[in-house]
Amino acid sequence: MSAPAGPGPIRLGPMTKASTADQRRGEVLRAIVADFISTQEPVGSKALVERHSLGVSSATVRNDMAVLESEGFITQQHASSGRIPTEKAYRVFVDGIHRIKPLSAPERRAILRFLEEGVDMADVLRRSVQLLAQLTRQVAVAQLPDLRRGRVKHCEVVKLAPSRLLLVLITDTGQVDQRNVDLTAPLPDDDVPRLRDLINSTLVGHTLDDASAEIAAMASGEDLRVPPELKDAALACATVLVETMLERSNDRLMIAGTPNIVRVGELEGVLDALEEQVVVLRLLSGVRDLGVSVTIGEENTPAELQSATVVSTGYGSRDEILGGMGVLGPTYLDYPGTISSVHAVAHYVSRILAGE
Structure with missing residues (x-):
């Protein structure tokens, strides 16, 4: 699990290595965070002693809480209330999670x-x-x-009306994108499979970005593979594909x-x-x-x-x-x-x- 650099291990006071008191305060802090997450209520020393096996008295826990508060790990909303964790405490708590809890x-x-x-x-x-x-x-x-990052597996061309087509792009990532194409003239039924084959020969196995030059050539009418009778339909489909490439689909x-x-x-x-x-x-x-x-x-x-x-x-x-x-x-x-x-x-x- 990665995370931004936090304050690191708790070091409370001028000591060269973690003391027993330092370790105990770390346990107290983790207990405070856990209890507050569970209840969303300020946590007091008495409750900590009752709920957790800290092995010390309430007075010792109160002293530890005072040190934690001075270090900015916990805060007190009111003079008589318990403590609540700060963002600094949550960061220490998260950094202390060394193993992801496994699901059953x-x-x-x-x-x-x-x-x-x-x-x-x-x-x-x-x-x-x-x-x-x-x-x-x-x-x-x-x-x-982003649709442009997947390689095209297939582009289906469906005739919705005499002058309207539906392009269905299917990528190797499992993404499906549908686009309507309005034609300037009706397209005969027999030309639909030919148009589909032409588009697929350009796109299949490539990303839209990789095929951009071929798509642009088709959109400009410069693709010599396009027969005259399919030129208008191919131009309309290629124009829609160019618009798709320009979109931020992510x-x-x-x-x-x-x-x-x-x-x-x-x-x-x-x-x-x-x-x-x-x-x-x-x-x-x-x-x-x-x-x-x-x-x-x-x-x-x-x-x-x-x-x-x-x-x-x-x-x-x-x-x-x-x-x-x-x-x-x-x-x-x-x-x-x-x-x-x-x-x-x-x-x-x-x-x-x-x-x-």
Whole structure:
């Protein structure tokens, strides 16, 4: 699991190596974070002693909490209340998660079964965010990959009307994209297969970017392979393909679980970012590998997300990341469970898209 550089191990006081007291304070801090995540209520020393086997008295725990507070790991809302963790504490807590919590075999089977029912890439990703929102009780997001990055497996040409066609692009990543093409004149039925073969001879086995020169030649009427009777239809289809290449098709976001964030008052800015999508898409576009990344509060560069935690990862393969997906929630979310869920769902999405 990767994460931005945090404050590192807790070092409380001028000591050259971790003392027993230093280790104990680390345990107290982890207990405070765990309890606050569980209850969202300030945590007191008495509750810590009762709930956790710390092996010390309430007075010792109070002293440890005072030191933790002076170091900026916990804070007190009111003089008589317990303590709540700061973002610094959450970072230490996350950095201390050395192993991703494994899902049970029934959980893994249920995830795979649900995702495998997807009919295409968009449906698989739609199911993935629905599943993540259900598993984590937070907002789940997934970025559709850029259509231009997949190699075309087939382009189907369907005649919808005498002067209207439907192009259906199918890529090796499982992505399906449909485009309407309006013609200047009716196309005879016998010419539809010929046009399909012509387009496929240009596209199959190539990305749209790789085939851009051939598509441009077809759109300009300079492709010598195009017979005169197909010239107008080929030009219209190629023009649509050029428009497809110019679009930022990765600027499409799947979102599920928005009601989960509405109930958290401090996340109103996150809700605005989700509605505009640009901020979240920029964040997911920065995903570069299959490792799980956790950014907490002010670690998130977009100001709109600085009240939230983002748990994200890529999907695809180590050689090619197709897009990013993840979960947005409050800073007190269930980190072990959320990290595990994001990791598992992305793993199975990657397997399905690879045909495994």
